[in-house]
Amino acid sequence: MASGRRLGLLLLLLGVVAAQTGSAQDAEGAALSRALDLEGTGKCRDAIPLFRQALGATDDPAGALFGLERCVAEAGNTDTLLFIIDSVLLKRPRDPVARTIQLRTLTNAHRADAARLAFEHWVNAVPGEPTPFREYARLLLDAGLTRTADTVLTFAMQRLGGGRLVAAELAELKGALGMWESSATNWRQAMAYAPYLEASAVFVLGAANGVARDTIRAILDADPKDLAIRRILSGLEMRWSSAREAWNVLRVLTPTDSVVEAWLQFAADAEERESWLVARDAYAAALGSRRQASLVVRAATASLQGGEPASALAWADSLASWRDTSHAGTMALVRLRALGQLGRAGAADSLLTERGSTFDPVTRGDAVRAVAWAWVRMGDVARARATLTRGGEESDERIAAWMALYDGDLKSARTGLRRLDEVSRDAVLALSVLARTRDERSEGIGRAFLALARSDTSAAASEFESTAKDVVDASPLLLAIAARLYRSTSDSARSEEIWDGLITSHAQSPEAAEADLEWAKVLRHQGKGAAAIARLEHLILTYPQSALVPQARRELELAKGTVPPAPSAVR
Amino acid sequence: MIVSNSRMTGTLRWIVAAVIGGTVVARALPAQHLLIPMDDRQTNHLKAYGLIFNALRDGHKSEWFLNFRGGSFLLPDIQEMRRRAALDGIAFEPIDNGRLTAIRAEIAGSNMDAVALERAPKIAIYTPPKAPPWDDAVTLALQYAGIEYTAVWDDEVIAGDLTKYDWLHLHHEDFTGQLNKLYLGFRDAPWFVDQRDRGLSAAKRLGYPTIPALKKAVAEKMRQYVEQGGFLFAMCGATETLGLAIAAHNVDIAGSFADGTPIDDNADQRMDWSRDFAFTNVHIEQNAFVNSMSDIDGHQVNVTGRRQPLGQFSLFGFSAKFDPVASMLVQNHRQVIPDFYGVTTSFTKQTLKPGVVVMASEEGAPWVKYIHGDYGKGSWTFLGGHDPEDPQHNIGAAPTDLSLHPSSTGYRLILNNVLFPAAKKKPLKTLIFPTSPNDSILVGTSRREYPCCFPGSIFTSAPSPSTRSTPTVPSCGRPTCPRSAGH
DSSP: OHHHHHHHHHHHHHHHHHHHHHHHHHHHHHHHHHHHHHHHTTOHHHHHHHHHHHHHTOSOTHHHHHHHHHHHHHHTOHHHHHHHHHHHHHHOTTOHHHHHHHHHHHHHTTOHHHHHHHHHHHHHHSTTOSHHHHHHHHHHHHTTOHHHHHHHHHHHHHHHTSSGGGHHHHHHHHHHTTOHHHHHHHHHHHTTTOGGGHHHHHHHHTTOOHHHHHHHHHHHHSSSOOHHHHHHHHHHHHHHSOHHHHHHHHHTSOOOHHHHHHHHHHHHHHHHTTOHHHHHHHHHHHHTTOOOHHHHHHHHHHHHHTTOHHHHHHHHHHHHTTTOOTTHHHHHHHHHHHHHHTTOHHHHHHHHHHHGGGSOHHHHHHHHHHHHHHHHHTTOHHHHHHHHHHHTOOOOHHHHHHHHHHHTBHHHHHHHHHHOOOOOHHHHHHHHHHHHOOOSBOHHHHHHHHHHHTTOHHHHHHHHHHHTTTOGGGHHHHHHHHHHHHHHTTOHHHHHHHHHHHHHHSTTSHHHHHHHHHHHHHHHHTTOHHHHHHHHHHHHHHOTTOTTHHHHHHHHHHHHTOSOSSOOOOO | OOOOHHHHHHHHHHHHHHHHHHHHHHHHSOOSEEEEOOSTTOSOHHHHHHHHHHHHHTTOOEEEEETSTTTEEEEEOOHHHHHHHHHHTOOOEEEOHHHHHHHHHHHHTTTOEEEEEOSOOOEEEEOOTTOOGGGSHHHHHHHHHTOOOEEEOHHHHHTTGGGGOSEEEEOSOOTTSSGGGOHHHHTTSHHHHHHHHHHHHHHHHHTOSSHHHHHHHHHHHHHHHHHTTOEEEEEHHHHHHHHHHHHTTTSOOSOHHHHSSOOOTTHHHHOOGGGOSSBOSOOBOOOTTSOOOBSSOSSOTTSTTTOOOOOEEEEOOOOTTTOHHHHHHTOOSOSEEEOOOOSSOOEEGGGBOTTOEEEEEOTTOSEEEEEEEEETTEEEEEEOSSOTTOSSOOTTOOOOOGGGOTTOHHHHHHHHHHHGGGBOOOOOOSOOOOOSTTTOOEEEOSSOEEEOOOTTSSSSOOOOGGGGGSOOOOTTOSSSOOOOOOO
């Protein structure tokens, strides 16, 4: 009976203890939660006691310690924080968070001796561990104390039997000192245990100058070709040269799951940078290992955006053979646009007729406008209008503006084209003409641009030249355009006549300097060096303020043979 | 005295007319001079040298204002000069006599000097026939600056044609005849085969059994050219191998791969360095597999394990009034210049002769970069390295496009050498200077070299040649001291 009572008492006691422990943990959780809420509302002073309360009743004080660090720092009471940390360290001398906060606080307070002492205590508390060295060195580097960081890392190498475990910090230090070769080597080592520091490596090494870059490339390019290291090199090439070079670094990797993931991430980054064709290639590489229709769509879209409609069309065709209909709508639109860009408006129109009914209303509207735009770019205004009418769609601003231009309605074209963000060569040319004249109508200019759209360069040149007589205020520009077009049809004689006229009759126009330069280029390519030199000298001396003078000087150097004509093998 | 209104009005009219007329005339007339600044205001430093050279060639006079605004030039203000400057993108400042007087006063009161430039020197470049002008830094610079030169090769040198020229340039030619010891690595490369065949055919044509024998004879002709009053400027490997070839006139220092016979025993001991311009006590690299000629070069770029990293070198300042030659050679708008490799990149201090004037060196390094000296009636200048704007210069690298480096500090050093023979000789005053290369001495400290004062100078100290290694500043108390007062 007595033993039964004792057992009951013991169970009761255990129950009480368990309840108290649970309630203590609940109280700690509640205190931390309330402290964070108060901190979030900007009441840091009120949050401090709650953080301290949470700190006293937990086995994992990290959250409370970080909260205290933030709030005490805001209150500006460093000593209070250090006192709290000291009390935590009495109980938990190996706690890395408490140790790190202690070092950070002392370093930020410029209490170098105390920081060094704290660092030594930490090292002694965790013999053989690299964390104290890493944390302290990083703090010192952030504070710009490279020499002290160097001492710490040298000490680390002695205590840890080499620099492998502090390679990232060594790499950062060497980078800060401009010792790029060592830095790159250390980053290679660091990637073995800290691949997440890839972005830091790119940031540090990215500051290297031209000569050092080749050294860094050689180190990171060496075998074995580890993914993390290749990603660093790729990131550096993205900064130093181009997205294409960056992709070249990654594409040589054997496609494992993580490599393909890296390729896809790279492709997405390249899309953001509008390096569309590089993104397309990265998607294409990933497709070799992952047969996903969504990747084909992205590759095709990237091709289209990158100005390679033929490639987009090829991707669309490849997907058709998969018999995967999940992206059929999107791909049909890509195909339509690609056909339009390729000048195959008829094929695009047929596709619209064939697939239009399966599109949702929004996609269908896009498709109709894409086909109409294809007709417009071919200069077939009537069919563009017919497509829009048939599709029940109104022309968008772009189509309307270009159709107005082809009609010779300069006023509407001017208003419409200015609103667009189109930066195609034709758009820039049209805007430059429209900006030079105040005329509201010119059938000739309309015909000239229509001929350009139909790729009839000779007719366009002829129209621009003849219209120059009527549109007096834009006459030099129209003549310059005509000369350029004649030149592209290999009718250099006609171009030269126009350039001569520009230089003599429109000497004060901006096109006169351009005429000198263009003429000189033609003469130089014809082997008429002396005549080219005369033209270039005329430009430089007559229009010394022209923005074309640097170009003219460069041409002059080439014409005189005072600089190498092109890179060639020399010893 | 009463002056009538009408007379007053008449006088005023005359004054007004004179003022207006004067203004119009002043505007119509050009300034008297054109100052070509060579400091950071200059937009094309390299072309400026071409402008001056061609002005001299056309019979115009010029002046070089040493240490004034980076070593500026003065030209007469004539339309043609303005035209050429405008075409080449050279910055110039029209100045009148008043401004020029102020400049001269500034020059007189500072470590500056005005050196008259009289005539364009005749320039010869020792380069193989049909070599493109992009093959070496000097032809690149001359071509870019628009400075005329004549290419000479073994036939012309052996025929004694060098006497027709004031200035001779050498670049990476190997005067030991070993084709820069590239035989092992490039013997099948078309350019190497072509170079070797060209050398063999020239040797045969000129009556020499081997390429080393021909090159030794060519080197001797060049030594005589300088001795008789010529100016020699060498860069890259020519600096080192010319010295080796001259000192080896009675020694076989070419490996058997080059002439079929082994290098002479005790070659180091048998070299006659008294005949050479710059070097002495040199150790010859006899191993055919080591791509180095000797211990003259401090950087040893082509020898794995010996190769030294590139740093930067500092130009020394000299007294413009007392040491105009060295001053001319170091005119620049920067005093610290990034180093650049060449077959011979630098010159070790331990192999320099006493009397060699060091014009640039790397602080703390056991080598120097840019040296000058007199020899017989002439003088020589050596600049280590191949191309100042292509520090690594690997075989097959694209040629340097100087239009991308119009203010290259390294190339300015080359062009200083082109213009310095144009300087008018100043009469020697009370100074007596040695003419033999063995009479002069240079005192070197661990960080900097100072030309010392010579016996017979107006200064007091006369250190003996044996004091070369003594780290002593000349007792004249100047960092520079009077040497030859011009050429």
